[in-house]
Amino acid sequence: MSRKKIKKKGIQSAIRKIFENKPDQKYTAKEISAILQITDKNMRKLVLSILNDLKSENFLNEFQRGYFILNDNFQNSFIGTVDSTSRGAAYIVIPDRDGDIYVAPENTNKAFHGDEVEVEITRQRKNKTEGRIVRIINRKSSQFIGTLDVRNKFAFLILDNNKINVDFYIPLEKLKGAKNNEKVIARMTSWPKGVDSPYAEVLEVIGSPGDNDAEMYSILFKNEFEIEFPQEVIQESENVGIELDQEEVKNRRDLRDKLTFTIDPFDAKDFDDALSYEELENGNIEVGVHIADVSQYVEPGTAMDKEALKRGNSVYLEDRVIPMLPEQLSNFACSLRPNEDKFAFSAIFELDDNGKVQKEWFGKTVIHSDYRFAYEDAQEVIEGKSDTLKKEILAMDKIAKTIRKERMENGALSIESEEVSFVFDDEGMPNGVVKKVSKDANKLIEEFMLLANKRVALFLGKLPGDKGSNDQCIYRCHDKPSIDKLNTFSVFIEKFDYEMEFENIDNVSKKINGLLNKIKDTPEYDLIQSMAIRSMAKATYQTNNIGHYGLAFKYYTHFTSPIRRYADLVVHRLLMDKLENKQKNYGNKLNEISEHISKQERKAIESERESNKFFQAKYLQDKVGEEYEGTVSGLADFGMFVRMNENHCEGMITINSLPNDNYYFDNDSFQIIGRRTEEVFNFGDQVKVKVVGVDMLKKQVDLELVQ
Structure with a gap:
């Protein structure tokens, strides 16, 4: 850094203190120069330049021409959360403040990613606010995971989290038997002044780098997901029997005589949903969407409920699932397994030939699943290669396609998930890659789940007389995309010789759908679809209903997967309250739940991405x-x-x-x-x-x- 820059920085700091010490006093550049004993003509010009800079940063107001005073409304320090970059810099995320504050690596003051800190603004430009961290209010964690580098007299822990740009120093006596190149959990014990690395001690050895269990544990640990359930939760779950309570059966609508089946991935163990089918005398079709009744077994305030809320959702890594609920519930008691009587929360629709809802019913039921289809089995029926429940599957496929067509015409985005998964051998090594393709059978289930979610949201959320939305509900919301991101997407597709201009938000989905349909069979399809997804806003849970842009629904919620999403469990409870005319005021509780489970969802997605990256590397290791x-x-x-x-x-x-x-x-x-x-x-x-x-x-x- 040049001498001039150092001098300017020092003078600016001194000027700030003068105004902060006497916030009601106005000063001219001449008076400030006199206080600082500056007589040099060029230096006095520098003082005036600094005063004008501080005015442009809103630190000062120009009281009258040439007179400066501290801006009463200027807030120089904020409390926020550190969002670190892999290069050592950070952005401080401030609640209820537009724009983050950038902190250069030399100004992070030993703060780590996720820490709660106080940040002081040092520079404000048009599009960028810069600052320095003045104190750490709360460490996000004192425990860290990484790989040991053991030397002759000491050891270092190289952290797995690349957002923490420092290694930890561990004295040999604090290794607790851990050896070089082992992956461990360590606790930070101190960070002495003037020392480059924090001190730590080993708590637990978790395995070797590259080992599947150790690496997946590391990913989950970093994203704050626990693998094991607390003992209290396990004990509660073991008290849940698989046999149905016959007294409870009497209180429910009995649908065990209705033709019912599930369609899921071939390796599924937790069956959240089932469909029933019946032809009515008036020519319409009755379709039942039956959802596992988790709320029957998980009551508010219990250990299972608290743990489910804490987790927020199940986490699907490449080679394993970390469930939201213990296995006794997720795979047995709640799961709608074939040939077993089960409690369900059902949404039953009478549909005409055009897929229009003529009647609907919501309530607690008891069902019996007669068939268990894998997606591949149901697809064979649709393609005419199997006759199992042929009439029923084809009728429901026809309705699903009609509903989907209408959804697209209403402005829904026609974006299909592009999942790639690995095939594993008996030792857990990835030996093949499979790209999952969404076929008609997948879309059949998708459309009926969307229908149930939408109609439940309408029933719960729409106020009488169409006066707006009920804020005592959790909605699944998807905001409109920003024009800036869409313009970036427009520049991106120009590389493939496609042109697209976005004059207004209302026709964006139709334009993108048209492009994706046009390029369906081209090599660039996956890449352009992926970039289209990135140009959209992220879906979140909210109590303030703004609709779901991607689905073109004014009302939408999550009702269909309570085994793996806490949002759905809450919606089940809200729906039951309304059906029983229980007037409850949740205050800010639903809003707090929405914010928490949205955050947990983002962490689950990050865990899934890291898991995929690990197995990509492992798959290519011998190539x-x-x-x-x-x-x-x-x-x-x-x-x-x-x-x-x-x-x-x-x-x-x-x-x-x-x-x-x-x-x-x-x-x-x-x-x-x-x-x-x-x-x-x-x-x-x-x-x-x-x-x-x-x-x-x-x-x-x-x-x-x-x-």
Whole structure:
């Protein structure tokens, strides 16, 4: 840093203190110079320049021409949460404040990702506020997970969390038997002044790097999900019997004689939902959407309920599921397993040929599932390769397609999930990759679940006389996309020679649907659909209903998966209250639940992504040296990401390793360009790459451009 910059920074700090010490006093540049004993003409000009800078930052007001006074409304410090970057900088997220405060690495003051801190604003520009952390109010955690690097006289813990940009120092006597290169949980004990690394001690050895159990444990630990249930929760769950309470059966609508079946993944164990089918005398069809009645067994305030709320949802990693509820409930008592009587919360609809709801009924039932279909089995029926429940499946498929068509015409987004999963051998090693494709059988279930969720939201949320929405409800909301993100998407698809202008939000979904339909069979389809998803807002749980943009529903909630989502369990309770005419005022409780489970959902998604990245690296570990055709899937100033067409795994080519030229990233055109040859790399380019390295610690695949 130059001497002039140091001097300006020091003078600015001194000027700030003058105004802060006498907030009601007005000063001119001449008076400030006199207080600071500045006589040099150029330095006096610098004082005036600093005063004008502080005025533009709203720290000062110009009382009258040339006279400056402290701005009464200027707030210089805030309490917020640290959102760290992998490069050591941070953004401080402040509740109820527009825009985050950027903190450079040298100003983070030993704060870690997730800590609650006080931040002081040091500079305010038009589009960027900068600050420094002045104190740590509350550490998010004192326990950390990482891999040991044991030396002769001490050891370091290299953390798994790349958002914490420091290693921990561990004295040898604090290793508790842990050995070099083992993955451990450690507790931070202190961080002495003037020392680069915090001190820590080992609490527990969890395994070796690259071991599936150790790595999945690490991912869950980092995202604050617990694998084991507390003993109190286990004991409560073991008291839940599989046999139905016959007194409770008498209080319910008995639907055990209705034809009922489930359609789920072939390896499913927790069956949240079942469908029933009946043809009515008037020619209409009655479809029952029957949902596992978790609320029968999990009562508010119990240990199981508190733990379910804490978790918020089940977490689906590549090789395992971390359930929201203990197995006794999720896989047995609540699960709508075939050939067993079960308690359900049902939404029953009378539908005409056009899929319009003529009548509906909500209530507690007892059901009996007659058939258990995997998606593949139901798809064979739809494709005419099987006759099992042929008439019923085809009739429901027809209705589902009619409902879906209407939904698209109303402006819903036609985006299908692009899930890629691994096939594992008996030792837990990934030995194959499968891309999941959403077929008619998947869409059949999807449409009836959407119907139930929408109609429950309407029943619970719509105030009489269409006077607005009931805030004593939890809605699943999806906001409209921002024009800025859509314009970025527009620039992105130009790389593939597609044009799209977004003049107003109302026709965005139809334009994107038209594009996706047009390019359905092209190599760039997956990439463009993925970028379309990224350009949308994230769905959240809210008590303030803003509708669901992606589904084109004014009212939408989650009712259909209470085994794996706490939101659905709460909605079941709210629905039962309304059916029994119980007037309850939840105050701010539902809002607090909504914020918490939205946060837990984001952490679950992050856990699932990390799990996928780990198994991508593990799958490619023995494929170093092999070459693959691929598609450029991401560009940055440090290189480009390539998704290999054969195995759908993604790796990175560093910008410095690109051959035959010195390349740079052009942020305006979203391209990597050669300075001499002007050769250009774009999103979607087809390239040939070689796997040159796999870093299991970073879950990173290194690639080299072949062609």
